[in-house]
Amino acid sequence: MTTWNLQGTACHLLVCGGSSCKKRKSGDLVQAIRKEIEKQGGEALIHTTFTSCAGRCGDAPVVIAYPEGVWYGDMSPKQVKLLVRKSLIGKRFNKNMLYTFGKNGMKASTKEGLKGKKKGKK
Numbered sequence: 562m563t564t565w566n567l568q569g570t571a572c573h574l575l576v577c578g579g580s581s582c583k584k585r586k587s588g589d590l591v592q593a594i595r596k597e598i599e600k601q602g603g604e605a606l607i608h609t610t611f612t613s614c615a616g617r618c619g620d621a622p623v624v625i626a627y628p629e630g631v632w633y634g635d636m637s638p639k640q641v642k643l644l645v646r647k648s649l650i651g652k653r654f655n656k657n658m659l660y661t662f663g664k665n666g667m668k669a670s671t672k673e674g675l676k677g678k679k680k681g682k683k
């Protein structure tokens with residue numbers, strides 16, 4: 562994967578690599594996402610970044626998708642096929658949503674999204 566030319570990128574998936582997300586296997590998750598992108602032929606369209614803490618540790622592992630502007634929590638490798646398929650066509654995954662970004666900024670998708678969970682609570 563190259564990072565020096567992002568022209569043509571349609572979606573940026575940020576996978577949290579902070580300590581809480583890593584404990585909940587975000588390393589496996591980002592690898593599964595990258596493999597699925599390759600499998601679906603989306604390398605030129607979807608860029609991935611393994612980040613530091615996104616600040617939603619209780620919802621680990623967290624994935625953020627732009628330009629859709631959606632934050633997802635409790636993600637697992639089982640969900641990546643659909644996440645990648647939706648991302649390739651500019652649609653939302655519509656599961657596990659915490660926040661969505663719109664005209665008026667960030668909006669919680671659920672009560673849990675608004676409050677957040679305490680670390681370690683699942």
Ligand code: FES
Pocket residue numbers: 577578579580581582583613614615616617618619621622623
């Ligand atoms: S470690 Fe992922 S949100 Fe904090």
